[in-house]
Amino acid sequence: MAVIEAEGLWKIFGGDPERARTLAKEGMSKAEVKEETGSVIAVDDANFEVQEQEIFVVMGLSGSGKSTLLRCVNRLIEPTFGKVHVHDDEVTAFDEDRLRKLRRTKMSMVFQNFGLFPHRTVIGNVEYGLEVAGMDKEKRRGKARQSLELVGLDGYEDSQTSQLSGGMQQRVGLARALVNDPEILLMDEAFSALDPLIRADMQNELLELQEQWDPACTILFITHDLDEALKMGDRIAIMKDGRIAQIGTPTEILTEPADEYVRSFVENVDRTKIVPARTVMRALGDDETVAADGPSVSPHTPIAELLPALVDADGPLAVRDSGGTLQGVVSQDAVMEEVVQNADGARRRDARAGRTDEDPEAAVA
């Protein structure tokens, strides 16, 4: 069942929204509509569903409408047209009270620039929402400590947030978002400001957290970075000029781009470095076994990194989550198929660019 559903969602800033929508529906571009009406179409008829416990990524270039779309879901920005449902509730019909309750209890948000109070300690930041909601001190401190532990910040309760590194500040932001056990996490470029190594750590930790949470959060994750989208997303929506160009799994986006725009985005991706083990994983067969102490990989390990482990594993390779539970196995065949498909893709790209293996000119060029 869908946790979030957006139906015919539009956000049009300024000018004459009714007319802007009509013109956009008639096929006018965003720039032409702005010229004609003075309206900026930030979100253009978005329709999507986010399933329970899914990480749904919205990816697009700067200005494509990602942040506006995310903020229309919790109505930090008021949609101009359309509906948002969370389960059976129509959020777009909520009054202020219900909206506040939704944001406090069900839906948390993590921002790119952390949004922390500099004069509060780490724990003071994390417990803030609970304090405002009137929870007594002992209880909220307990919950804040648990949340800090979850993001690996136990021991930092009394530090000043301004003294922490960017990565640690973002952990505080995440702990604050998780403190009230939200069902839904909205993450707006949450890792984009971090150094690449810290960023990769945070991505891995979020994926692990998502595995271990019980019940896991449903996550709407915004990024402008394709690699991050492919790594994090169960499904990805690609946005261009306010419109969703395609929604699909990472594999679908890579192998069946819906149009030239998506194709141009994914063209140069080395999919073996991005597509994770879980996409080629299968269930263990009735007549197969894997040793409990044998080699194993995480469901998030990119396919290219499976090859050495597969050589060691004398048969199918175990895929275990961070708690050690067997999720499935990958076999050499499945991995080789991916590698071959990737090589085929590269060959097609080269052919389009006028280079082929058979072309002697190209060989010496």
Ligand SMILES: Nc1ncnc2c1ncn2[C@@H]1O[C@H](COP(=O)(O)OP(=O)(O)OP(=O)(O)O)[C@@H](O)[C@H]1O
């Ligand atoms: N308050 C506003 N008034 C007018 N136009 C706006 C406003 N907020 C956003 N826009 C416009 O709406 C479009 C979408 O902006 P949005 O910030 O959602 O894009 P984005 O994909 O999140 O980009 P970025 O990653 O740069 O934030 C852009 O054309 C932007 O200029």
